[in-house]
């Protein structure tokens with residue numbers, strides 16, 4: 620009887636502990652366990668050749684700084700070479716890396732015909748690619764019924780087709796070596812539905828379907844790992860660079876203060892890489908709780924998403940910043 624009481628008390632303590640952890644969490648609990656008890660990025664990524672796309676801004680830029688500090692050799696890609704040069708300069712200033720340890724490879728994800736040459740260029744310089752971080756991408760802020768079909772095509776080209784193309788080229792090398800890591804930055808919209816982002820969500824859903832299937836196809840290569848990272852709102856230029864109703868129309872700037880700091884997101888991505896985690900969610904509450912609802916109780920998730928989504932659309936139509944007013948009903 621006494622033993623049962625002790626066991627019961629231990630169970631209650633365990634659940635209270637897990638509840639407190641969950642309420643304070645800014646990532647899924649598997650990732651947070653890996654942060655506490657798993658491999659550190661310092662022990663796994665130093666000296667690796669890591670190719671980061673979308674390195675000219677936001678999450679990719681911050682990842683490059685943190686990787687440089689770890690001593691990873693870097694390949695920095697994006698379309699804007701001048702921005703990449705600035706990122707390279709800062710990487711050199713904050714690390715012990717030398718000029719030859721950081722290669723700039725300007726690359727447009729939507730121009731797939733250039734991806735093979737870019738990969739050969741990297742292999743010629745470093746002789747190997749240990750990690751590919753598929754981070755480059757663009758978001759969307761517009762309602763489906765008001766958005767041109769061209770915007771849907773463009774979102775698929777950059778977020779999905781471009782990533783598939785580069786991954787296929789780099790994988791040829793990894794398969795020959797029987798070793799490598801491919802990490803792709805998807806989004807929580809890669810598995811949940813979000814208004815104003817129907818094309819973006821579709822492109823990230825497509826990406827996740829591709830990567831999950833690819834992981835199974837590569838089952839006979841245990842040292843090649845495919846990881847998917849799903850961030851919620853993170854401070855970056857993602858909203859101002861987002862597609863809107865028309866290809867050429869830009870989105871307004873938004874308040875970033877309520878979003879996760881870029882540094883924290885980048886650190887959690889590095890922990891995902893170091894621990895070969897298949898899929899991680901990086902989001903503060905209440906977004907993290909919504910991810911869990913979508914995964915385990917979809918009926919409740921649909922109900923809640925409908926309520927929050929209606930407010931988001933209402934705020935968007937009134938011209939209120941839809942990204943900093945998810946849970947706000949009336950803003951005048």
Ligand SMILES: NC(=O)c1ccc[n+]([C@@H]2O[C@H](COP(=O)([O-])OP(=O)(O)OC[C@H]3O[C@@H](n4cnc5c(N)ncnc54)[C@H](OP(=O)(O)O)[C@@H]3O)[C@@H](O)[C@H]2O)c1
Nearest residue numbers: 673675676677678697698699728755756806853855856857
């Ligand atoms: N920030 C968030 O809240 C959030 C949430 C979930 C997921 N994500 C994902 O995180 C990734 C990084 O986004 P971010 O938040 O850091 O946004 P960001 O600051 O706008 O950075 C996007 C990066 O992608 C590059 N890029 C855009 N179009 C490209 C193209 N056609 N070819 C090559 N590179 C291209 C940009 O460089 P150039 O313009 O120089 O080409 C830039 O370096 C994206 O995949 C995004 O979907 C972000």
